[in-house]
Amino acid sequence: MERNSKTQALVLHVKQIGENNRLVTFLSCEKGVFSAVLYGGPKSKLRSLVSPYHFGNLWLYTDKAKNSTKITDFEVLKYHPEIRENLYKNWCASFCAELVMKTEAGGENEKCFRLANAFLDGISVSSEDECRIAVLRFIWRYLDILGLQPECKCCVHCEEGLDKSAFYSSVDDGFICEDCASINSSGNENGLISNAGFFHLSESAVAFLQTVTYLSAKEARNVPLKYSDSSELHDFLFFLINTATEHKLKTLLLEQTLL
Numbered sequence: 291m292e293r294n295s296k297t298q299a300l301v302l303h304v305k306q307i308g309e310n311n312r313l314v315t316f317l318s319c320e321k322g323v324f325s326a327v328l329y330g331g332p333k334s335k336l337r338s339l340v341s342p343y344h345f346g347n348l349w350l351y352t353d354k355a356k357n358s359t360k361i362t363d364f365e366v367l368k369y370h371p372e373i374r375e376n377l378y379k380n381w382c383a384s385f386c387a388e389l390v391m392k393t394e395a396g397g398e399n400e401k402c403f404r405l406a407n408a409f410l411d412g413i414s415v416s417s418e419d420e421c422r423i424a425v426l427r428f429i430w431r432y433l434d435i436l437g438l439q440p441e442c443k444c445c446v447h448c449e450e451g452l453d454k455s456a457f458y459s460s461v462d463d464g465f466i467c468e469d470c471a472s473i474n475s476s477g478n479e480n481g482l483i484s485n486a487g488f489f490h491l492s493e494s495a496v497a498f499l500q501t502v503t504y505l506s507a508k509e510a511r512n513v514p515l516k517y518s519d520s521s522e523l524h525d526f527l528f529f530l531i532n533t534a535t536e537h538k539l540k541t542l543l544l545e546q547t548l549l
């Protein structure tokens with residue numbers, strides 16, 4: 291069986307295979323994460339079009355008997371040139387691509403396709419400071435795609451609504467209000483805070499997570515975040531995503547050098 295098909299896709303990764311060919315990994319709404327071969331020498335016009343983080347209309351030719359898919363054409367709709375020009379934006383995009391590839395879009399192709407494209411569109415037009423907050427929102431939303439986003443409305447112990455500063459405990463896989471945390475840590479000299487996987491989150495950091503969870507993307511973008519809150523959220527969210535991906539993301543190791 292042979293057939294031609296067309297889809298809208300985002301280029302996640304390009305890898306050289308042999309002398310003239312490239313194996314390209316894409317994300318599309320219908321197919322999720324998939325690969326196709328780009329044939330052609332250095333003069334092939336497709337080589338520059340099929341580059342990481344380009345988004346557009348992709349034409350494929352699939353030979354089921356040979357179990358191979360090749361790229362026949364690619365019309366770029368978004369180049370995202372800003373991502374190439376800024377080191378931090380470039381890291382954001384490569385982190386997004388690696389996360390999507392290693393988690394196979396979390397099995398949520400449509401949600402993942404929308405989130406990854408919105409993230410790349412967003413960081414393209416944002417300042418570097420805004421990008422650092424956009425990454426926090428992206429990780430929190432991606433945890434939802436993976437089915438690993440902890441519920442942030444109430445305390446896991448007393449079920450009271452969280453409207454003040456709180457703690458996250460990986461042992462409980464949830465948030466604990468200040469009152470329950472003080473009960474739990476009494477009598478324990480080291481307290482809970484010494485445990486790995488235990489994080490303090492300020493009132494506004496908790497509110498930030500709730501906003502991203504329950505409000506629209508546009509509303510969430512307008513919530514300001516203090517530097518101290520973003521640093522708390524950074525440690526907390528990078529812990530969660532590292533745990534979720536079993537510390538397999540190379541880009542997460544690299545991020546430390548860009549702080």
Ligand SMILES: [Zn+2]
Nearest residue numbers: 445448467470
């Ligand atoms: Zn409580």
